[in-house]
Amino acid sequence: MKYKIFKNFKEANKHYNFSCSYQIGSCVNDKGVYRSFSNMKYEKDIYKDDFNVIYYLCDHENVKKGFLLNKKYNTKVRVFLKVNTNITYDLGLYKFDKYYKNYAKLVR
Secondary structure (H helix, E strand, C coil), X not given: CCCEEEXXXXXXXXXXXXXXXXXXXXXXXXXXXXXXXXXXXXXXXXXXCCCCEEEEECCCHHHHHHHHHHHHHCCEEEEEEEEECCEXXXXXXXXXXXXXXXXXXXXX
């Protein structure tokens, strides 16, 4: 699968006109999490099945609540992946499936 490539996350955030700061991992509104940023450098998140499934580590309560809103309103999350300092991939839209331990399971 081909992914849209940005030089950094700030550029990706600007491209989609996201209202929250590019320095925040996940952005939440009244319909749930609408954007999440994963950084391979810290190896917190788990990627399965050629990025078709992502276990996104949720370490903030507002993000956990946000994913539950995604389920309620059937809204999707746009996920970005920082590979290195010069490459950020737009992995596309994912649905929140469920929580597993401290992870949100996101599927295409």
